Amino acid sequence: MPGTIEIVTETVRTADHDRYLTALYAPADKRDALFSLYAFNAEVAGIRDRIHEPLPGEVRLQWWRDVIAAGGESGAGHPVAESLNATISSSRLPKLAFENMLEARIFDLYDDPMPSRTDLEGYCGETAAALIQLAAMVLDPAEAPGFAELSGRAGCAQAITGLLLLLPLHRRRGQCFVPADILAAAGSSPEEFIAGDGGPGARRAVDAMIALAREHLSVFEKGASALPPSLRPAFLPLALSRAYLRRMENARSSPLDGVTRLSALRRHWLTLRRAMSGWSAL
Known part of the structure; x- marks a missing residue:
């Protein structure tokens, strides 16, 4: 066994x-x-x-x-x-x-709606960001504390990307992780977003979520060149985030219409690239 x-x-x-x-x-x-x-x-x-x-x-x-x-x-x-x-x-x-x-x-x-962007970022911080920071502490406890803020940005970027990938599943369940304030700005509501095709504001809300993920990802990438190689594996899940977001921006691969996918070869290549060279090339 x-x-x-x-x-x-x-x-x-x-x-x-x-x-x-x-x-x-x-x-x-x-x-x-x-x-x-x-x-x-x-x-x-x-x-x-x-x-x-x-x-x-x-x-x-x-x-x-x-x-x-x-x-x-x-x-x-x-x-x-x-x-x-x-x-x-x-x-x-x-x-x-x-x-x-x-x-x-x-x-x-x-099935309670996510109240606001601040609440969403707090959720991401306690889940994905905390996991990255814990992994960093396992890898190099001396260096990890210096990158707690970067872990927060990385976790928000990764978690929001992940929520977009799971959007079809969440909508089928009646869940809405898109914050109510983002939906309101897009001309929608949690109830409208999960119903039918999501209404006319749904795509605008998804675009806003992609932009939010990109915002956190860009801040992470700017600071990631300082990551010591010892901590790099903790942040490697971010290697796929930009590719997923780029694919989502294609109208034919909208998270509203189905699960966004990357080929296994693409995922392996992106992970290998960042594992070998980090984010210094950005």
Whole structure:
């Protein structure tokens, strides 16, 4: 039977293949820890897919809170929990970051609209940005604190891009991650956005979300040349963001019409390019 790390690695490979690829570029002695973080993220991000009612979903999030708070052997028998607790201990990761991430994930379980751009950026900060910063702490705890702000920009760019990629799924569910203030400026509303073709303001709202992702991505890219090679694997998921956003801007690949995709070859090439040279060429 497969061991704990094999199960954790397969969880990431199956549920989050882009992050799986990036972890392969980390030093061999750091990969297991990264896989534990990414497997935990996949587990909590996928709760809505597996548990379709909000209250049982909150119970699951609370289980994770209890496991992380207790540490040690807590969660024994659950490979991801075992691996995560080992990583938190060995890398001295702050448990508060996981608590905040789990608190933010409550939003996923309900169909409440995202109130504002500020709320969206806060959500991105507690989820994707926190994950990048935790990965950086695993890779190089001495250098990571100096790049916390860059992690915030990177996380917003990556998370907003990811939300756009998941837009067809969210609309089918009746979820709206596009902030209400952005929708209002586009002449739409959360209710109109998720109904039918989204109404005439839907494409304007999507364009505004793409612009917001690009704004954060541009700030990240300007600062990314200062990243030491030791931290680069934590930020490698950003290697695909610009290509995804460019594809979304093509009317034939609008997130409103279906899932935006990049070929496996393209994804591998972009990841390899940034893994080898970073963002110094930008």
